[in-house]
Amino acid sequence: MYYTLHQLQIFLKISELQSITKASEELHLTQPAVSIQLKNFQEQFPIPLTEVVGRRLYVTDFGKEIAQAAKKIITQVEEINYRTLAYQGNLSGKLKVSVVSTGKYVMPYFMSDFMTENKGVELVMDVTNKSKVLRSLERNEVDFALVSILPEKMNVHTVELMSNKLYYVSNYNRKLPKSFSRKYLFEKTPLIYREPGSATRSAMEGFIEKHNYSVHKKMELTSNEAVKQAVISGLGCSIMPLIGNKNALKNHELKIIPVRGLPITTTWNLIWLKSKNLSPVAVAFLDYLKERKNDIIQREFSWINDFNNV
Structure with missing residues (x-):
């Protein structure tokens, strides 16, 4: 057998993610390159390492044992590298x-x-x-x-x-009534939420519940960057951390709407x-x-x- 450390690393990543596509993304390699290395690695074993069922890739029981062995080998190689550097005083x-x-x-x-x-x-x-x-x-x-x-x-x-401060933000060009209430901002304006499990969402929901607002129009997005782009596009408003919005505020893509009780500070x-x-x-x-x-x-x-x- 003449498998390489590179092949072990690729197969371990495939076994962890159960996907050639995801493995190629994490390893910053093309999908064909990962597929070729998997094929070359497989050819050195008489027993299948993976199987495809319903267009989905699965690692066989034998493949899982090989993946565990690969992990140990890779860990030992890393340890050798670390010990070498430590011996040199780094x-x-x-x-x-x-x-x-x-x-x-x-x-x-x-x-x-x-x-x-x-x-x-x-x-x-x-x-x-x-x-x-x-x-x-x-x-x-x-x-x-x-x-x-x-x-x-x-x-x-x-x-x-x-500190981490969260403000009510909107598209810079959003038109608001000359006199508006907090209730208007939360009940009449579409609100954009982060996904469940997000600390930003928890803070936003806590503020809304504390003031007994009834949100009628809302959207849910799975990253802060996605929420920012949605607010910039005019889809709605949101309570967002100041951090990460510096350029959007500076470039007049976003604006902070002053709201009593905000910012939320964590x-x-x-x-x-x-x-x-x-x-x-x-x-x-x-x-x-x-x-x-x-x-x-x-x-x-x-x-x-x-x-x-x-």
Whole structure:
């Protein structure tokens, strides 16, 4: 047998995602290239690794055993690389972070210099909704999670990064009555929601329920970016985090509608399980945040102060 490490990596990803298309997207390869590598890998085994039923790909029981072995081999190869770097006096290893979708506008700025200064550190950052972020943390699949609302039923340590403010926003050219009420904004104007499980949606629903508004027209979209584009296009309005909307506000694509009781203010927190044995890389990252956090906020997010009086 002459299978390569590259083939093992591809087959492992296919087995994890149960899809050649999804595997090619995650690996940044073309679908034909992934299919060819799977075919070449399969030819080295007398037993099928995968099967297609109803146009859907499944990994056979034998394939699952090979995938487990592939994972062990890949982990050992990574360990060799990390040990080599450590022997040379360089910090090395993986740093795994799960981030709620809006956090993609925050977390990279707190990691950029750390990654630049530590070439031996490999970053794995998953951006998804709050429910999946907390599930990854609970299953010990990641070192840290970034959330704006702390979990109630998990024992975690926290590091506060910065505030998160949510405003009522509309298309810049939306015409409103000269005199309008909060009730008009929520009951007469179409509202655009994030999907269930999103912290932004929870905050928005909490505000609406607190004031007993009856929303008659609403849409649901699955990412903050999709909500932003829908609001810009004029489909409706929404309560959205200020972070991530800087350019749209600056370019007069969006505008903030002042509403009594808004903004809703939460805090971006980096959290990790109290039972977690942090790796040297994770500990080094916490030390880095302790030293650099305030400088990063001042350098990258001082523009937020421009909206404090809205």
